[in-house]
Amino acid sequence: MSGLSVQSLCFTYGAKQALDGVSFDVAPGEFCALLGPNGAGKSTLMSLLTRLFTTQQGRIRGAGHDLARTPRKALAQIGVVFQQTTLDLDLSVYRNLSYFAALHGISGREAHDRIMAALERLDMADRAHERARDLNGGHRRRTEIARCLIHRPSVLLLDEPTVGLDAAARRAITDHVHDLTSTEGLTVLWATHLSDEVRDSDRLIVLHQGRILADGNCGALRGPTPLPDYFLTLTGASA
Ligand SMILES: Nc1ncnc2c1ncn2[C@@H]1O[C@H](COP(=O)(O)OP(=O)(O)OP(=O)(O)O)[C@@H](O)[C@H]1O
Incomplete structure (x- = not known):
């Protein structure tokens, strides 16, 4: 299938088991929130999905391409926003995106058109020539999301993309995505580890201590229980 497919993924750091038999599929066009407390294994999973780490056990397919067997084809279909910003703060918004476009072999008019379309998509076109350093945190994040659209991926991976942002910026970014x-x-x-970023209509996967504890439509899973309470009860944490 296209979309994203993860099967029986296990990963250890020495004796520490960070992921333990994680399997799920995300359908094309689906917004899937991966909700887990600190240490759940979210970043480890993202590192495997982006091939920063090599899979020890299990299988990942991105847009139908096996990440281990045909990594270039799979990665060409994946856009990533990492937890830590990866913008060059001394370059303008536009230059950050044009550099990324060049890395993907996209140049000239085609690059310009894609950059402007991506910036417009994120309501950032009027800031194209501002220096990244001069942007607030929310606009930096929007720039990174625009950048990951340039090569026209079909799958977006975002690792806690709202960390450090205020409520309005978090809302704007979740709405855009x-x-x-x-x-x-x-x-x-x-x-994310923030339950207020998940909507009832979203697909929700709850990850805890390297295992999936719940997977389904958020509204159906939580029923009448507020999501923060459902999440805390499931993960055994105290408020
Ligand atoms: N380099 C490492 N060496 C040893 N253990 C690690 C390493 N990186 C992560 N871990 C452990 O693996 C588990 C999963 O960590 P991971 O960073 O993937 O969780 P996370 O859900 O992303 O947490 P956070 O929300 O704090 O970023 C944790 O128990 C963590 O302590």
């Missing part, structure tokens, strides 16, 4: 699933059909895996 939800919009990308409904209007562009992008498949999204959104890792």
Whole structure:
């Protein structure tokens, strides 16, 4: 299938088991929130999905391509926003995106058109020539999301993309990314430890201590229980 497919993924750091038999599929156009407390294994999973780490056990397919067997094809279909910002703060928004476009072999008019379309998509076109250092945290994040659209991936991976942002910026970014699933059909895996970023209509996967504790429609899973309470009860944490 296209979208994202993870089968029986296990990963250890020495004796520490960070992921223990993780399996799930995200359908094309689906927004899937991967909700887990600190240490759940979210970043480890993201590192495997982006091939920063090599899979020890299990299988990953991105847009139908096996990440271990055909990594270039799989990675060409994947856009990533890492937890830590990876913008060059001394370059303008536009230059950050054009550098990324060049890395993907996209140049000239084609690069310009894609950059402006991506910036417009994130309501960032009027800031194209501002220096990244001069942007607030929310606008830096939007720039990174625009950048990961340049090579036209079908799957977006976002690892706690709202860390350190205020409530309004977090809302703007979650709205933008939800919009990308409904209007562009992008498949999204959104890792977070913040339950208020998850909507009832989202697919929800709860990860804890390297294992999936729940997987399904968020509203159906939580029922009448507020999501923070459902999440805390499931993970055995105290408020
Ligand atoms: N390099 C490492 N060496 C040893 N253990 C590690 C290493 N990196 C992560 N771990 C452990 O693996 C487990 C999963 O960590 P991971 O960073 O993937 O969780 P996370 O859900 O992303 O947490 P956070 O929300 O704090 O970023 C944790 O118990 C963590 O302590």
